[in-house]
Amino acid sequence: MALLEVEGLSxxxxxxxxxxxxxxxxxEGAIVGVMGPNGSGKTTLFNLIxxxxxxxxxxxxxxxxxxxxxxxxxxxxxxIARTFQLVHPFPGLTALENVLVGQLYGRRRLPLGRAVAxxxxxxxxAGLGGKGHLPAARLTVVDRKRLELARALATxxxxxxxxxxxxxxxxxxxxxxxxxxxRLHGQGVTLVIVEHxxxxxxxxxxxxxxxxxxxxxxxGAPAAVxxxxxxMDVYLGTAAGA
Amino acid sequence: xxxxxxxxxxxxxxxxxAAVVLAAFGxxxxxxLVVRRDDVLNFGVVFFLSVTLAQSWNLMAGYAxxxxxxxxxxxxxxxxxxRALWIQGAPILPxxxxxxxxxxxxxxxxxxxxxxxxxxYFAIGTLALAEILRITVGNSxxxxxxxxxxxxxxxxxxxxxxxxxxxxxxxVATVAGTAASRVGLGMRAxxxxxxxxxxxxxxALRHKLLALSLSTLLAxxxxxxxxxxxxxxxxxxPFGPQWTFDALLITFIGGAGTLHGPVxxxxxxxxxxxxxxxxxxxxxxxxxxxxxxxxxxLLPGGLVEVFGRVRGRPRLTNP
Ligand SMILES: Nc1ncnc2c1ncn2[C@@H]1O[C@H](COP(=O)(O)OP(=O)(O)O)[C@@H](O)[C@H]1O
Ligand SMILES: [Mg+2]
Numbered sequence: 217m218a219l220l221e222v223e224g225l226s227x228x229x230x231x232x233x234x235x236x237x238x239x240x241x242x243x244e245g246a247i248v249g250v251m252g253p254n255g256s257g258k259t260t261l262f263n264l265i266x267x268x269x270x271x272x273x274x275x276x277x278x279x280x281x282x283x284x285x286x287x288x289x290x291x292x293x294x295x296i297a298r299t300f301q302l303v304h305p306f307p308g309l310t311a312l313e314n315v316l317v318g319q320l321y322g323r324r325r326l327p328l329g330r331a332v333a334x335x336x337x338x339x340x341x342a343g344l345g346g347k348g349h350l351p352a353a354r355l356t357v358v359d360r361k362r363l364e365l366a367r368a369l370a371t372x373x374x375x376x377x378x379x380x381x382x383x384x385x386x387x388x389x390x391x392x393x394x395x396x397x398x399r400l401h402g403q404g405v406t407l408v409i410v411e412h413x414x415x416x417x418x419x420x421x422x423x424x425x426x427x428x429x430x431x432x433x434x435x436g437a438p439a440a441v442x443x444x445x446x447x448m449d450v451y452l453g454t455a456a457g458a
Numbered sequence: 459x460x461x462x463x464x465x466x467x468x469x470x471x472x473x474x475x476a477a478v479v480l481a482a483f484g485x486x487x488x489x490x491l492v493v494r495r496d497d498v499l500n501f502g503v504v505f506f507l508s509v510t511l512a513q514s515w516n517l518m519a520g521y522a523x524x525x526x527x528x529x530x531x532x533x534x535x536x537x538x539x540x541r542a543l544w545i546q547g548a549p550i551l552p553x554x555x556x557x558x559x560x561x562x563x564x565x566x567x568x569x570x571x572x573x574x575x576x577x578x579y580f581a582i583g584t585l586a587l588a589e590i591l592r593i594t595v596g597n598s599x600x601x602x603x604x605x606x607x608x609x610x611x612x613x614x615x616x617x618x619x620x621x622x623x624x625x626x627x628x629x630v631a632t633v634a635g636t637a638a639s640r641v642g643l644g645m646r647a648x649x650x651x652x653x654x655x656x657x658x659x660x661x662a663l664r665h666k667l668l669a670l671s672l673s674t675l676l677a678x679x680x681x682x683x684x685x686x687x688x689x690x691x692x693x694x695x696p697f698g699p700q701w702t703f704d705a706l707l708i709t710f711i712g713g714a715g716t717l718h719g720p721v722x723x724x725x726x727x728x729x730x731x732x733x734x735x736x737x738x739x740x741x742x743x744x745x746x747x748x749x750x751x752x753x754x755x756l757l758p759g760g761l762v763e764v765f766g767r768v769r770g771r772p773r774l775t776n777p
Contacts, residue, residue: 266657288656298657306650308715309643313468317647320640321659328640332467371659 217280219244219406220296220375225264225274234260236430237274242375247397247407249421249438251414253450257430258410259301262377266298267291278374295323295374299364299381301410305352311363312348315339315370322371335370342366343396358389365396375406382413394420418442426450468646469638472717476634479721483627490616499619503687505728506622507680508708512720513629514676515705520715521633521642522669523649524573527581528588529705532561532674534697536681538595541603541693544686550621554682561678562671569670573663576652592697604690618687625683629676633717636672645669646715707750713760722761 218241225238235257242248250258263269265276267288275284283294297318306314312335319331319338326334339348342362347355352363361381368376382393394416401407411417418424418438426434426441428450434441441447490499511533519525539557544550568587572579605613636642644665647655652662681696704727712723734745757763 268653268657287661288653289659289661292657292659300654300657304651304654304657306647306654308650309646313643313646316468317643317655317660318658321644323659328467367654367658 217244218242219279220265220408221275221277221280222261222265223275223277225261225276226272227260227264227269228272233430235264235271235427238425238427238430238432239274240425240432240435242406242408244374244406245401245404246422247401247409247420249417249424250408250410250427251417251424252427255429256427258427259379260430261427262298262379262408262410265291265377266296289321292321292371292373293323295372296377297322297368297371297373297375298377299361299368299379301379301383303357303360303364305355305360305363305367307351307353309352310348311339311344311350311352311355311359311366312336314352314363315348315366318367318370319372322373324372338366338370341399342369343392357384361385369400369405373405375408376400378407378409380410380412382411382416390416467638468643469634472634472637475716475718476630479630479718480627483623483630487620487623490619496615499615501728501732502619503615503622504732505724506619506626507683507687508704508724508728509626509721510622510629510676510680510683511701511705512708512712512724513626513633514673514680515702516709516714516720517633517636517676518669518673519706520709520719521637521649522645522666524666524669525581526584526673526702527706528568528584528586528702529677530697530699530701531584531588531591532565532677533681533684533701534588534591534595535561535564536678537685537696538681538693539678540682541685545603545606545609550682550686554679554686557682557685558675558678561681562674565670565674566667569667573666588697588699588702592694592699595697596692596694599693602690603693610689613689618683621686622683625676625679628679630717630721632672632676636669637717641665641668649715703746707746709760710750710753711760713762716760716762719760719762726761 220242222241223239225235226233227235238261240248250261252258260269264271267286267290270285275282277283278294278296281294283291306317315335315338316331319326319335320328336348339345342365344359344362344366347359352360355363365381382390385393390413397407397409397420409417409420421438424436424438424441425432426447433450434444434447486502489502511529515526515529536554536557539560540553543553543556564587568583569580572583636645644655644660647658647660648662648665656662684696708723708727709720711727712721713719753760
């Protein structure tokens with residue numbers, strides 16, 4: 217059964233269609249990759265799924281429950297979490313407090329005492345062990361990305377949407393990020409990932425959805441999508457210049 | 459290390475400081491027993507009122523990140539309603555309670571629409587509310603309000619001192635309790651980044667309304683104590699912008715988003731204001747204006763930051 221279902225999702229900005237009639241489903245335990253050139257609507261798609269933007273048309277369902285149009289905090293409580301393309305930590309809160317927000321307000325809503333203990337463990341998982349007392353503003357860019365991920369995981373998501381998590385990382389850090397995503401998947405987290413690093417996306421994903429100018433132009437197994445002439449044409453043609 | 463985790467638990471600093479401040483207030487409770495000077499007790503009343511008003515502003519702006527530019531509206535409403543009920547014979551505490559509830563209702567009238575719109579609407583809405591109320595009250599109640607002769611004859615300054623002391627303690631306890639709870643963390647998350655807070659499960663509207671309710675309740679109670687304290691004043695006076703300015707300035711001088719900041723700020727501010735008002739009556743507003751700009755530019759974390767630096771621990775300031 218599909219865990220997350222997106223059906224006919226559309227949204228335009230002042231006449232420009234950013235996402236147009238996009239449908240796909242995410243099975244429990246899957247890693248689904250979303251690719252497409254810059255401005256093809258990937259971030260908008262995430263914003264529509266998580267309630268940050270209201271869709272003009274279409275439905276979003278998690279475990280068959282319709283969550284379309286709910287405010288973001290309600291959608292988070294239903295089990296859809298995200299990381300932002302441009303990291304959004306709470307700069308004046310400590311790393312530990314950043315994670316606690318997710319734990320106290322997410323799907324599981326732990327009591328404060330237990331949350332503190334588990335937050336430490338999550339920071340460890342994300343590679344931030346021993347940095348819990350630092351204000352997020354004092355973390356490096358990479359650490360802020362890790363924090364963003366730890367905070368999203370802290371909400372105990374059924375499905376996690378990751379928007380260009382690897383952007384701005386060094387090749388070594390990209391390797392670590394891939395390992396981290398594999399580890400999360402191994403722990404049972406269902407993932408939808410947007411990445412510009414095509415080989416990493418093809419490598420990680422079980423299935424790929426390709427967007428171009430807001431429309432879904434292809435969907436399938438990574439190997440098949442990579443050979444698809446439409447995708448080659450639209451996607452790789454633009455990516456070569458980027 | 460679970461011990462370290464507890465130390466860094468949200469609100470740990472506020473709880474520690476609340477203990478210090480409440481102990482200090484507790485010893486100040488002995489003051490009327492040892493000092494029989496009215497000027498000392500009057501200073502105490504002004505200080506406690508300032509602490510209450512500043513903490514109520516701080517909860518909203520320093521913790522939930524919502525800048526209220528018309529806090530005087532809620533102080534004034536508390537004063538107006540309390541004074542009317544009390545002069546008509548109602549006991550003071552219930553009268554203050556009603557005043558505080560009326561202040562909160564007006565807070566919701568501005569907050570409910572403004573918070574849905576985000577942006578500067580709340581700051582503008584509160585500013586407009588305070589000015590509209592100030593002008594309306596000035597027009598409809600132009601006469602000075604003076605206590606009946608019988609009340610003046612039985613007036614006890616000590617009672618005002620204790621009432622405002624308890625109120626300031628209540629404000630301190632409210633901020634500390636909020637900071638150390640789940641909703642306090644949620645409020646701070648909204649202050650830092652509303653989109654990320656929402657994405658992490660924090661209902662922004664609900665948290666802002668909660669902060670606004672606590673803030674306006676405290677401001678309304680402070681207004682009620684003002685009405686109980688002053689023998690005569692123009693009903694319009696507590697709606698004046700200087701009350702908003704006082705709360706804001708004290709919070710910034712001391713350190714917004716901290717518990718001890720507004721307490722230290724109030725102490726510093728009330729001393730300076732009394733001193734300056736005696737010597738430079740005309741200039742004291744200008745001096746405070748300059749002081750405010752200097753603090754914002756040179757010391758964005760307030761006095762609390764100075765102490766942080768002295769202890770060698772540069773602390774991150776809250777916006
Ligand atoms: N809030 C917004 N207001 C106006 N236009 C937007 C907004 N968000 C996205 N867009 C437009 O929608 C299109 C898709 O953008 P986006 O979803 O960010 O693409 P991607 O993440 O694939 O790079 C772009 O043309 C972008 O300019
Ligand atoms: Mg994007």
